[in-house]
Amino acid sequence: MSQRVYIFDTTLRDGEQSPGVSLNVPEKVQIAKQLARLGVDIIEAGFPISSPGDFESVRAIAREVKGVTVAGLSRANFLDIDRAWEALRGAEQARIHTFIATSDIHLKHKLCMTREQVLEAAVAAVKHAKAYTSDVEFSAEDASRSDFDFLCQVLAAAIEAGATVVNIPDTVGYSIPLEWGRLINDICHKVPGIEKAVVSVHCHNDLGMAVANSLAAVLNGARQVEGAINGIGERAGNAAVEEVIMALHTRKDQFGVFTRAHTEEIYRTSRLVSALTGMKVQANKAIVGDNAFAHEAGIHQDGMLKDRTTYEIMNPAMIGISKSNLVLGKHSGRHAFRQRLESLGYVLSKEELNSAFNSFKKLSDKKMNITSEDIEAIIEEEMSRLPHAFALDYLHISSGTAVVPTATVGLRRDGQLSEEAACGNGPVDAICKAVDKITGINCTMISWGINAVTSGKDALGDVNLKVTTDGCKVFTGRGISTDILEASAKAYINAVNKLIWDSMHTEREVGSEK
Ligand SMILES: CC(=O)SCCNC(=O)CCNC(=O)[C@H](O)C(C)(C)COP(=O)(O)OP(=O)(O)OC[C@H]1O[C@@H](n2cnc3c(N)ncnc32)[C@H](O)[C@@H]1OP(=O)(O)O
Numbered sequence: 214m215s216q217r218v219y220i221f222d223t224t225l226r227d228g229e230q231s232p233g234v235s236l237n238v239p240e241k242v243q244i245a246k247q248l249a250r251l252g253v254d255i256i257e258a259g260f261p262i263s264s265p266g267d268f269e270s271v272r273a274i275a276r277e278v279k280g281v282t283v284a285g286l287s288r289a290n291f292l293d294i295d296r297a298w299e300a301l302r303g304a305e306q307a308r309i310h311t312f313i314a315t316s317d318i319h320l321k322h323k324l325c326m327t328r329e330q331v332l333e334a335a336v337a338a339v340k341h342a343k344a345y346t347s348d349v350e351f352s353a354e355d356a357s358r359s360d361f362d363f364l365c366q367v368l369a370a371a372i373e374a375g376a377t378v379v380n381i382p383d384t385v386g387y388s389i390p391l392e393w394g395r396l397i398n399d400i401c402h403k404v405p406g407i408e409k410a411v412v413s414v415h416c417h418n419d420l421g422m423a424v425a426n427s428l429a430a431v432l433n434g435a436r437q438v439e440g441a442i443n444g445i446g447e448r449a450g451n452a453a454v455e456e457v458i459m460a461l462h463t464r465k466d467q468f469g470v471f472t473r474a475h476t477e478e479i480y481r482t483s484r485l486v487s488a489l490t491g492m493k494v495q496a497n498k499a500i501v502g503d504n505a506f507a508h509e510a511g512i513h514q515d516g517m518l519k520d521r522t523t524y525e526i527m528n529p530a531m532i533g534i535s536k537s538n539l540v541l542g543k544h545s546g547r548h549a550f551r552q553r554l555e556s557l558g559y560v561l562s563k564e565e566l567n568s569a570f571n572s573f574k575k576l577s578d579k580k581m582n583i584t585s586e587d588i589e590a591i592i593e594e595e596m597s598r599l600p601h602a603f604a605l606d607y608l609h610i611s612s613g614t615a616v617v618p619t620a621t622v623g624l625r626r627d628g629q630l631s632e633e634a635a636c637g638n639g640p641v642d643a644i645c646k647a648v649d650k651i652t653g654i655n656c657t658m659i660s661w662g663i664n665a666v667t668s669g670k671d672a673l674g675d676v677n678l679k680v681t682t683d684g685c686k687v688f689t690g691r692g693i694s695t696d697i698l699e700a701s702a703k704a705y706i707n708a709v710n711k712l713i714w715d716s717m718h719t720e721r722e723v724g725s726e727k
């Protein structure tokens with residue numbers, strides 16, 4: 214038996230049957246092109262007789278999308294099949310997919326047909342389709358609730374009539390994996406002529422088992438799996454194509470089969486389908502959900518930082534997701550917190566880390582998502598508590614059109630007040646020079662900018678600046694005040710405190726290496 218599993222994507226047909234979803238022709242073509250990039254084998258582009266729009270979509274995809282089989286659905290009647298072929302004829306490889314239900318429930322209540330009539334219609338439909346293309350798929354709708362012997366009889370007759378793929382749908386998502394696997398196994402062994410056709414499954418998700426059933430089918434001989442991206446489709450949807458692909462790929466030790474899918478295109482495809490259908494992907498959805506590669510628990514984050522494989526069975530890059538995401542929140546621990554600090558340029562001692570971590574935990578009880586800005590605010594608060602930090606006590610400025618700008622500054626450090634005065638090119642320059650005299654550190658200001666935090670006459674000025682002493686290490690400072698000179702002084706002192714703090718830590722690190 215071949216080890217290749219064909220992926221039949223029905224996002225544009227069964228997927229579009231999701232209540233509330235309607236895709237236009239360009240949108241369908243866009244998705245089909247992306248599905249081709251993903252490397253699915255068959256794109257079911259639509260149900261051509263169902264509407265002029267669906268007909269046009271199938272026709273456009275058949276003409277424009279290459280390197281993939283394009284399928285169109287038809288009921289088991291000639292009109293549907295003729296219309297399907299009309300839409301499909303421009304395709305590089307075209308498949309007519311014809312179906313009729315085989316369960317007594319459907320025969321009695323929906324089709325109002327006898328078993329003999331269904332058998333006859335199935336054979337006639339396959340033969341009619343076969344006159345157009347060698348690639349004909351026959352589906353026995355509601356197979357899971359059909360009488361087994363009758364199901365086998367119809368499948369055998371369809372193969373005899375020329376069907377190259379026989380699809381076994383669990384139309385209403387009724388089956389469970391063990392039972393479904395057995396059914397597929399029985400079909401593979403008992404249907405006369407089955408070796409001439411590819412056995413396919415099409416599972417719905419009413420009991421949340423569409424993917425599990427599809428995989429059980431593969432273990433039992435199915436070599437085509439039908440599904441939709443993000444698992445969209447009728448009611449609770451279809452088997453999620455991305456989950457099937459990744460399960461077969463990740464557990465090839467168990468399945469021993471392969472697909473030709475380019476897994477790195479999965480995420481992009483999922484996003485596109487979600488955006489164009491308007492169907493959001495739930496955060497905890499396997500493979501493509503926002504949380505599929507996100508970790509918030511401290512123990513997990515610690516494991517991830519030590520080795521990704523502790524808590525990830527797939528590499529996100531394999532799915533087209535750039536990297537795993539360590540989310541800082543109330544369940545996070547010190548390892549992840551320290552890593553975020555380091556990525557922001559802060560190296561803390563054990564005591565400082567503990568103190569900052571406590572502040573972080575308090576904040577995370579109140580705030581769901583802790584951003585890098587929150588972390589910086591925590592660290593700045595920590596630094597302001599440092600014994601050697603400078604704090605502005607007072608500021609006096611003399612400035613105008615006819616005077617040399619002069620600043621007198623008072624800074625407190627460990628409770629001690631130091632005062633200095635200096636002249637400068639402007640009032641901000643004078644403030645910086647006065648501060649430098651007190652700290653004994655000569656900084657060069659690289660940039661200075663101001664934003665209004667609020668509007669009106671009493672707007673708060675938010676000054677952001679950058680300083681350096683050696684041209685290599687740059688320290689940012691921020692100060693807020695209604696007086697922009699006071700905001701500038703606070704920002705400058707903030708940057709200088711960071712510089713001092715950094716040099717203390719560098720010394721300590723060098724010391725600890727000795
Ligand atoms: C399990 C699945 O997902 S199957 C695909 C389901 N998808 C869709 O139905 C979406 C597109 N459908 C449509 O646009 C419309 O239903 C159409 C255009 C196909 C048909 O519309 P209408 O002609 O108005 O018929 P309507 O949908 O109301 O009823 C379906 C008819 O098809 C018959 N029918 C259903 N399945 C089949 C079949 N596989 N083969 C032959 N006839 C069938 C029904 O018995 C019914 O026949 P009746 O009119 O003699 O009672």
Ligand SMILES: CC(C)C(=O)C(=O)O
Nearest residue numbers: 312352354382384415
């Ligand atoms: C047409 C068939 C394959 C179908 O969609 C189903 O049975 O769910």
